[in-house]
Amino acid sequence: MAYDVIVLGSGPGGYPAAIRASQLGFKVAIIEKESLGGVCLNWGCIPTKALLKSAQVYEYLKHAQNYGIKATGVEHDFEAVIKRSRGVADKMSKGVQFLMKKNKIDVIMGFGKLKAKGQVEVTGADGKAQVVEGKHIVIATGGRWRELPNLPIDGKKVISYREAMVLPQQPKSMIVVGSGAIGVEFADFYNTMGTKVTIVEFMPRIVPVEDEDISKELEKQYKKKGIEIMTNSSVESLDTTGNGVKAKVKTQSGEVTLEADVVLSAVGVVANIENIGLEQLGIKTEKGKIIVDKYGKTSVDGFYAIGDCTPGQALAHVAGKEGVNVSEYIGFLEKKFHHQPEGIDYNNVPGCTYCSPEIASIGFTEKAAKEAGYEIKVGKFPFMASGKASASGSTEGFVKVIFDAKYGEFLGAHMIGNNVTEMIAEVSVARKLETTAHEILNAIHPHPTMSEAVKEATAAAYGEAIDI
Structure with a gap:
């Protein structure tokens, strides 16, 4: 045909x-x-x-x-x-x-x-x-x-995200290798369900593509939940001959052996x-x-x-x-559409991670903005100061915004907290419309909502914060 x-x-x-x-x-x-x-x-x-x-x-x-x-x-x-x-x-x-x-x-x-x-x-x-x-x-x-040579996936003791979704029974313990979105989401799910979870991350911090403040906050919240986190660490080899898995992990202070029922390899795609x-x-x-x-x-x-x-x-x-x-x-x-489509701005793509607390980010991190030569204004609003967050019982996390000090250009936003994946779209549209801090401050945000934290963080960046 x-x-x-x-x-x-x-x-x-x-x-x-x-x-x-x-x-x-x-x-x-x-x-x-x-x-x-x-x-x-x-x-x-x-x-x-x-x-x-x-x-x-x-x-x-x-x-x-x-x-x-x-x-x-x-x-x-x-x-x-x-x-x-x-x-x-x-x-x-x-x-x-x-x-x-x-x-x-x-x-x-x-x-x-x-x-x-x-x-x-x-x-x-x-x-x-x-x-x-x-x-x-x-x-x-x-x-x-992605399958690493030293982490061969057998689908039973060493699994990918695919097997992690359909395990026939809940493991008592799990090692999660990699702390990107897939790794931290499954770590959160299994920990909440009662599995003892250890995250092993090669980079110096978990969720390494995120702003450093986000990584610190997620690590703090995960440790509160009882998730063990090992950064600057790598799994060198696995032994699956016994009932579970023994993982040799290289850390900055030497080699250790971890034991678990199952290892989830979440090292990317x-x-x-x-x-x-x-x-x-x-x-x-x-x-x-x-x-x-x-x-x-x-x-x-x-x-x-x-x-x-x-x-x-x-x-x-x-x-x-x-x-x-x-x-x-x-x-x-083929003359069926009247114009060439606009190319995608890959620096204005929201990224969302659905662990608890959720993570949402877009645009420049603070570090990237400085490296790009911007003089910046940074504002943070903690959900601890949010009336809606307090009423919801979800006061973990914050909203962080980054603006160009010279023109007020909205360079980036980084959020961690309850439901923030539903809030990041505001910043995506705002940046697409070349919105400045002035417009964010003058656009009335509803109260009480989690989303008003975007406006509050912007106010904090300009020394105009009311609620903190």
């Missing part, structure tokens, strides 16, 4: 690309080897949030007396928690199936490989192959967990670009990613790439926007 646009992969980049292309009047096919929605929907963003919500409810019930409510005999059913998470993911995947039908997009199940210009070979589960033709081909093959025909077609890659321009074009005409298989941030919302943009660019080429 012949199509105008073929999308290889149906994750959070692929399926929006397919839908937008269909909206623009193209005949579209999407190729998927496993489940519609990709890793994010089936094994990432969505089911992990379901697990974390169950953990939050359990935590609330354990501390119900703090709210004047008596709850006795509170227990969790680990198997039921996992089952709920899978149910949420399955429901969302069926939602993507509905969207494909609604937008008249053909779904071709199987492993897709670029065969030639305008051609993709799709091998189904039965081993039979067919060639699908399309003028424009969008590569949206996503990523998977790697792009799925092997065996999809890139080399044969001469599509250029660098450092394991497909090289693209601001419109998603690869080095070979007619082929595009978006999402985790390209150099931008490996985030679902980035992939989604790239997917829409690439289809609009194809629409522009």
Whole structure:
């Protein structure tokens, strides 16, 4: 069959690309080897949030007396928690199936490989192959967990995030290697459910991509919860011959051996670009990613790439926007869309981590702003001073904002606390509109809310704080 646009992969980049292309009047096919929605929907963003919500409810019930409510005999059913998470993911995947039908997009199940210009070979589960033709081909093959040579994943004692979501029984103890978003989210979930958790991080601080103040606060809160944290440390080898796992960990003060039921390897993701025909077609890659321009074009005409298989941030919302943009660019080429899409500002992408307390950030960290040569004004507002946070019983954390001292440009924001992932969008829009501190201070924020902390932190940066 012949199509105008073929999308290889149906994750959070692929399926929006397919839908937008269909909206623009193209005949579209999407190729998927496993489940519609990709890793994010089936094994990432969505089911992990379901697990974390169950953990939050359990935590609330354990501390119900703090709210004047008596709850006795509170227990969790680990198997039921996992089952709920899978149910949420399955429901969302069926939602993507509905969207494909609604937008008249053909779904071709199987492993897709670029065969030639305008051609993709799709091998189904039965081993039979067919060639699908399309003028424009969008590569949206996503990523998977990174596997280190000294941390070979066996799926039982040494696991990836995928196994961590569906363990048949709760481990009594767990070592989490890596403290990025995946690592700290699972550390939080399992700790809340009662597992003894140790985080081993190679860098000097946990969540190392975040502002240093965020890292310090999360470490403080995690230690309060009983999570053990080892920074400047690396797992050198594992022994899985016994009942559990023995991990040799190299620290600054020497080597120690940790024992646990299971080790979760959360050391990042790697792009799925092997065996999809890139080399044969001469599509250029660098450092394991497909090289693209601001419109998603690869080095070979007619082929595009978006999402985790390209150099931008490996985030679902980035992939989604790239997917829409690439289809609009194809629409522009084919005179179905009236202008070239605006390139993405990758320094204005919000990052969210859904541990407790949550983390949300955007733009420059304080260190990065100084290194970029800015003279800055920094303001912090602690949730301890927030009326809504006190009423909610969630006073951990703060909002930190960074402005250019000369022009008041909103350089960045870094938040840690309850529900801050719902607050960061204000800063994303504000920065997109080139909003200054003056506009933030003069935009009335509702009271009492957690979100007014953005305005309060801005006031603190300019010496005008009222509530601290």
